[in-house]
Amino acid sequence: MTVETREARQPIILLTPALSTIGLLLIVPLGFVVVYSFWLRTATGADQVGFFLDNWVESLTDPFYRDILLNTIKIALITTVVCALAGYPTAYFIARSNGNRLVLLLLLMLPFWISYIIRTMSWINILGVSGAFNWALMSVGLTSEPIQMLYNEATVILGLVHFLLPFMILNVYVSLEGIDRTLEDAACSLGANRWRAFLEVTLPLSLPGLAAGGLLCFVLGAGTYITPLVLGGPTDAMFANLVFEAIITQLNWPLGSALSLMLLVVLGAVVMVYNRYLGMTQLMKGLQ
Amino acid sequence: MDNTKRYERLLERYGNGDLSRRKFLGLLGAAGLAYGVQMPFSKGALAAVSEVRFDGWGGVVSEAFRKHAFDPYTNATGINVVDGTFGGGDEYLSRVKASQPGEYNIAHLSGVFDYARYHNLGLASELNEANIPNLANVIPKLIDVFRNVTGGTLSCVPYDYGTTGLAYNRKFISDDEMKEKGARILLEEKFKNKIGGWSDWRTRIWYGSLQTGQNPNGAEDMDAVWDAIRTHRDLALKYWNSGAELMSLLAEEEIYVTEGWSGRIYALQEQGHDIGYYDPPNSFGWQECLFVMKGSPMAECEELLNFMLERDTAVAVAEGQNYPPALDPNKVDLGKKVPTLPAFDPTGTLNGLTFADPAYWNGNEAEWSKTFGRVQKGY
Structure with a gap:
């Protein structure tokens, strides 16, 4: 075997374990989901094997699914914007703080040590009728009756922001950390005040991090079903809840497969658009 | 045949001259090699059953099973009971459907309609009733409905029964008002955002039938039922998804009135909450059973069922x-x-209770569960 041949084979050999894992854990199951989406559910709940387009026709033409999908995108977008507005100043503060940066980063990671479901349910104890917030309001005499704050779209967004904010902060922080701070000083020395230097120099340079955080928040937010289930009212469903119901409640795995692929295509399209204009490199930085 | 017996026979054949020394040693070596390289799984398969999996509703129900049935059973037999929980029969069925035969063994299923669904999906076992002598003490009516579904045999033993009636906070709703309004109290405008309801499509349709004055096992005007469900949805603060959530919503006064499971409401009353419980006419009665899945270790499962039907265990x-x-x-x-x-x-x-007719509910399941999914979300 020549040296060239051996060198050409080395990447394949080194990549084999990773590619095999991805193939087994991602590609093969996805293939099953694709196959399932063309089957049919019978009246008894059993699946009818075959090639039927019924689930796809229903998923793509029924306005019910379209409306819930649009609502999901709306909620995910609002969540992303709120995360960006709340996350950027926080990330900026951490990046510019001296000495205690590690402690702040540790505090940022702390919520990940608690189960996402527990974190979501904690809002019931905070915003519930007997929760801490209502108790505080009544204790200081601001209200005589507890205010109904839970189980609506706003609390769903709140729960999502709580879940996704660290992802945004970390991405923006990584981006801000990579900016040469002397650039701001240079802008100031040329006559810009601090605010203008931030707007003209720091913000544009940190946009890739903001975009990466936004992408993560959007994709994760649009794919969640626990938050609307725990914090939403009767009509606050997101698209993943439809997949859950089709598969779990209605035992209609074929339709659930078609719906989940639909969501995958939409979110995949968002990722592709991001990759086309900003590239995935920044996202990788934020995840490291 | 165990390995010792196999070696003894080989030795006997060698001693009788049926095998040459070379062949005897070769077979002995091959047997040793086979034993040495066998997988841990095969050792497990050959071993006696050491555990049985049981899935139930969680919360106080699972606690009761663990304390009064599983632990004493394990102490008595040495067989460990691994217990899991589920939020509803639909969710559990989905898990079972995705599993291998034998992975799930016994489930605490609710309603004859669930029993029929499992049977229709080919998941039902056949119990040897001779191994469950305590079955003789069970209310005959509860057994007969199951036999009718599975052609005379049983895949489960009935275990308990209850109702899904109306639970209400007495601080805000009097007993008289509840009795006067019955199921229609869930459509009262004055309780907007203080009304709850189970996210189960059967319960919603059952109560929709009661609210529109129809037979819950044979509603003729389904449009009226769906309208009632929509009205309830618009007044409701939250559809609850589990018994724990039901108890939390009532205890925290997030809601004042909802349907509720009789046992869970009793548990709230025991905890000191002033929650009333009322079964309106034709309230949703149900029976629960301990269902054995096809592919389970039958003798061990039957032993556990018999143990659980012992008077002391069942009462505890x-x-x-x-x-x-x-x-x-x-x-x-x-x-x-x-x-x-x-x-x-x-x-x-049990003549005073109205149970769900499995043929009626399962016959409409595909359509109604899907429609409810849409109505629930504002359609």
Whole structure:
């Protein structure tokens, strides 16, 4: 075997374990989901094997699914914007703080040590009728009756922001950390005040991090079903809840497969658009 | 045949001259090699059954099972009971469908309609009733409905029964008002955002039928039922998804009125909450069974079922989970607490309870569960 041949084979050999894992854990199951989406559910709940387009026709033409999908995108977008507005100043503060940066980063990671479901349910104890917030309001005499704050779209967004904010902060922080701070000083020395230097120099340079955080928040937010289930009212469903119901409640795995692929295509399209204009490199930085 | 016997036979054949020394040593070596390289799984498969998996509803129900049935059973037999939980029969069925035969063994299923669904999907086992002598003490009516589904045989033993009636906070709703309004109290505008409801499509349609004055096992005007469900949805603060959530919503006064499971409401009352419970006419009665999945270790499962139907075990579990046991009060002394539980029928006939007709509900399941999914989300 020549040296060239051996060198050409080395990447394949080194990549084999990773590619095999991805193939087994991602590609093969996805293939099953694709196959399932063309089957049919019978009246008894059993699946009818075959090639039927019924689930796809229903998923793509029924306005019910379209409306819930649009609502999901709306909620995910609002969540992303709120995360960006709340996350950027926080990330900026951490990046510019001296000495205690590690402690702040540790505090940022702390919520990940608690189960996402527990974190979501904690809002019931905070915003519930007997929760801490209502108790505080009544204790200081601001209200005589507890205010109904839970189980609506706003609390769903709140729960999502709580879940996704660290992802945004970390991405923006990584981006801000990579900016040469002397650039701001240079802008100031040329006559810009601090605010203008931030707007003209720091913000544009940190946009890739903001975009990466936004992408993560959007994709994760649009794919969640626990938050609307725990914090939403009767009509606050997101698209993943439809997949859950089709598969779990209605035992209609074929339709659930078609719906989940639909969501995958939409979110995949968002990722592709991001990759086309900003590239995935920044996202990788934020995840490291 | 075990390995020792196999070696003894080889030695005997060698001793009788049927095998050459070379062949005898070769076979012995091959046997040793086979034993040495066998997988851990095969050792497990050859071993006696050491555990049985049981899945139930969680919360106080699972606690009662664990304390009064599983731990004593393990102490008595050495067989460990691994218990899991589920939020509803649909969710559990989905898990079973995705599993391998034998992975799930016994489930605490609710309603004859679930029993029929499992049977229709080919998941039903066939119990050897001779191994469950305590079945003789069970209310006959509860057994017969299951036999009718599976052609005379049984895949489960009935275990308890209860109702899904109306639970209300007495601070805001009086007993008289509840009795006067019955199921329609869930459509009262003045309780907007203080009304709850289970996210289960059957319960919603059952109560929609009651609210529109129809037979819950044979509604003729489904449009009216869906309208009632929509009205309830618009007034409701939250559809609850589990017994724990039901108890939390009532205890925290997030909601004042909802349908509720009789045993869970009794548990709230025991905790000191002033929550009333009322079964309106044709309230949703149900029976629960211990269903054995196809592919389970039958002898061990039957032993566990018989153990759980022992009078002392069944009464202790009933007192723990607050649902009357399936044991016939005419044959078995059920103690002091059980007769005080909601839905308890001292006659053992259960004529006062309305159960879901499995043919009616399962026949409409595909359409109604899907429609409810849409109505629930504002359509």
